[in-house]
Amino acid sequence: MAISIDKEKELKQLLEEFNEFKAGSKEYEEALESEVHDKDLKIEELLSTIDKLKEDIIDLRNKYEKDEIEIVKIMNECDNLKKKLKWYEEQKRDLEVLNDQWENSARILEYSKQELEERLSQAEEIAIIYKEEIEELSMNKEIEMQRLKDQYNELKQEFSVVVVEKTDYNKTSSKTKAEIVTLNEGISIPSKSMSRNQSKASSRAASCGHSRKNSTESNDCNQSVKVVIRVRPPLRGEVWDKNIVSISQNTIEIKNGKTRNSESKIFEFENIVLPNENDEFMFNQVKESVNQVMDGKNACIMAYGQTGSGKTYTMNSLIHQALDCLRNIENAEVTIQCLEVYNEQVKNLCASEQNIKNPKEPLESSEIKLKGDWVNEALNYIEEAISRRTTKFTECNERSSRSHAIYTLNFYTNDCFSKIQFVDLAGSERVGKSNVSGETLKEALLINKSLSALQDVISALENKQKHVPYRNSMLTRLLQPTLGGSESSVTMIVNCSPCNDSTNETICSLALASRVKAVDLGFFIRKNLKNKEVERTLCLLEKERLEKNNLLRILDKLQRDLESYQFAVKDRDNKISMLNNKIKLRDRAYQEVRISKPKIEISKPIESTPNLNSYPSSKAKSRSEMAKTKTRNLIHLNIKEIGRVVSMSPPIAIFSANIEFQPLALLI
Numbered sequence: 001m002a003i004s005i006d007k008e009k010e011l012k013q014l015l016e017e018f019n020e021f022k023a024g025s026k027e028y029e030e031a032l033e034s035e036v037h038d039k040d041l042k043i044e045e046l047l048s049t050i051d052k053l054k055e056d057i058i059d060l061r062n063k064y065e066k067d068e069i070e071i072v073k074i075m076n077e078c079d080n081l082k083k084k085l086k087w088y089e090e091q092k093r094d095l096e097v098l099n100d101q102w103e104n105s106a107r108i109l110e111y112s113k114q115e116l117e118e119r120l121s122q123a124e125e126i127a128i129i130y131k132e133e134i135e136e137l138s139m140n141k142e143i144e145m146q147r148l149k150d151q152y153n154e155l156k157q158e159f160s161v162v163v164v165e166k167t168d169y170n171k172t173s174s175k176t177k178a179e180i181v182t183l184n185e186g187i188s189i190p191s192k193s194m195s196r197n198q199s200k201a202s203s204r205a206a207s208c209g210h211s212r213k214n215s216t217e218s219n220d221c222n223q224s225v226k227v228v229i230r231v232r233p234p235l236r237g238e239v240w241d242k243n244i245v246s247i248s249q250n251t252i253e254i255k256n257g258k259t260r261n262s263e264s265k266i267f268e269f270e271n272i273v274l275p276n277e278n279d280e281f282m283f284n285q286v287k288e289s290v291n292q293v294m295d296g297k298n299a300c301i302m303a304y305g306q307t308g309s310g311k312t313y314t315m316n317s318l319i320h321q322a323l324d325c326l327r328n329i330e331n332a333e334v335t336i337q338c339l340e341v342y343n344e345q346v347k348n349l350c351a352s353e354q355n356i357k358n359p360k361e362p363l364e365s366s367e368i369k370l371k372g373d374w375v376n377e378a379l380n381y382i383e384e385a386i387s388r389r390t391t392k393f394t395e396c397n398e399r400s401s402r403s404h405a406i407y408t409l410n411f412y413t414n415d416c417f418s419k420i421q422f423v424d425l426a427g428s429e430r431v432g433k434s435n436v437s438g439e440t441l442k443e444a445l446l447i448n449k450s451l452s453a454l455q456d457v458i459s460a461l462e463n464k465q466k467h468v469p470y471r472n473s474m475l476t477r478l479l480q481p482t483l484g485g486s487e488s489s490v491t492m493i494v495n496c497s498p499c500n501d502s503t504n505e506t507i508c509s510l511a512l513a514s515r516v517k518a519v520d521l522g523f524f525i526r527k528n529l530k531n532k533e534v535e536r537t538l539c540l541l542e543k544e545r546l547e548k549n550n551l552l553r554i555l556d557k558l559q560r561d562l563e564s565y566q567f568a569v570k571d572r573d574n575k576i577s578m579l580n581n582k583i584k585l586r587d588r589a590y591q592e593v594r595i596s597k598p599k600i601e602i603s604k605p606i607e608s609t610p611n612l613n614s615y616p617s618s619k620a621k622s623r624s625e626m627a628k629t630k631t632r633n634l635i636h637l638n639i640k641e642i643g644r645v646v647s648m649s650p651p652i653a654i655f656s657a658n659i660e661f662q663p664l665a666l667l668i
């Protein structure tokens, strides 16, 4: 019974649950139905949307097709534009090239204009030089005339004296011949001059402790020029081709050209100091001269050579060694004098900024007395003097000496006087090679002038001329006491560079050295003669005879010179007035040119002034040469430049350039 009650309860519960489930499922069913309904609605919506989208797609497709056609069109247009752009770029490039050419042409024209202006001012400078030259020539003309007249009168007087002497000479010559015979037999008759020299020398020799034998030997050197060639080693960056410049103990062979087959020049010398020899070896070459100073005689040691060849170097070392030797002279009052000849002006190198106008009278005032340790004092003065020398930069030498330096030491003892001169000459460079102009060119010309005056003096001494032209330059005037005096020995050191670039200068220097060494020859011939006393007397006789003949010749030549000079002066006067007219014309032309623009024709008047060539003055001649060369270069360069402008410029540039040489450019 109880079980059935439980079952009933259970059934009831199940029924209740079933009803609940039924009610729930109904709700669920309703919910599902509404959801299905919603879904249906949505599906409908979606279907309509799909339809719409389909329509849109069709529209879009249509649009796309249309756009595609449009794009093709645009691309075609783009291609066309690209082509156009490319064409424009090419055009731009062409225009840029054209522009560059224009700018170049403009620059060249500007440069040409500047050059022409520069040349115009150069031409003006030359004109001023000409003017000065003419004024100087006019002034010098009178002085020169007076000088020649004086010289003529002097020689006339000398001639009359010689005529008188000749009569005496004829009388005494037979007597002298007899004396020679006696001398040959071994009887010594000292001549008047000999006895004077010997007494002096013997007293000095005694005081210096120098042997008499040496002194007699060195008498032979009187009036001789010893030539020593010194070849310096090549400096850094220099080339010495031994096939071109070959040097041995006694010969120097130079092939004057870069090729091996070119003709060679051979120079022979007794004294060559090779590049590897040291300063002591060099000093040994001049030691004899220094010893002569100790014997109471004069000596002159000079260094000649192109710029940078080692003159100053050699001279400095020689001065040191020579002074060391000369310190042995005892009981002597020693003085020093350091002079510079620059542009024919004498300057005292021992004092700051002291120009000596007249070299005659103030020479003593520039002499400084040395005391105590005179060698050191002298070296200090010389060192100071070297630092005061006028030097400049040239293409040949960084510190080229533009002056001649003369260092003189005088030795006064109780009964005799001697002096030694060390001469460091200015460089003998060729004006063309050293590339100088203006003031420096003037310097170079004056250097060359004084060096050729020195050569004239040496050759006059060599030819035993009565008249030695010492007065032709300040240098030779100052060297007169030691150059060729009867109690003097002269040593010329010719400095050379072994480099290929200097062959022309080396040949010039060695040619000069060969001429100078001819004086030596006589000395060596005399030296070998047995009886020196006889030879001396014979020499004196021969010298006198030569002098007389020379004098007659000079007198005759002078008369002819005077006549031709007078004629030349007249001719020159005419030329000067012609030239003055030309300068006036040219001045006017320059003024016109200055006001307008530079014209190429400006240089023509210079070319047509050949009259200066006929001036007797070498200075005028060289200046006129210089002006001519400059003018030729000017025209040549202008034509070249204009040619360049024509070839470089675009064709229209010639027509549009607003310059005055346009017609010439077109002509070319």
Ligand SMILES: Nc1ncnc2c1ncn2[C@@H]1O[C@H](COP(=O)(O)OP(=O)(O)OP(=O)(O)O)[C@@H](O)[C@H]1O
Binding pocket: 231, 232, 233, 235, 305, 306, 307, 308, 309, 310, 311, 312, 313, 314, 397, 399, 400, 401, 402, 425, 426, 427, 428, 495
């Ligand atoms: N024998 C030598 N050994 C070594 N160097 C030398 C010798 N000679 C000259 N030099 C050098 O060569 C250069 C030029 O020499 P230096 O100044 O003496 O020439 P220079 O002939 O006096 O020139 P300038 O005429 O222009 O004054 C210098 O640098 C010098 O030291």
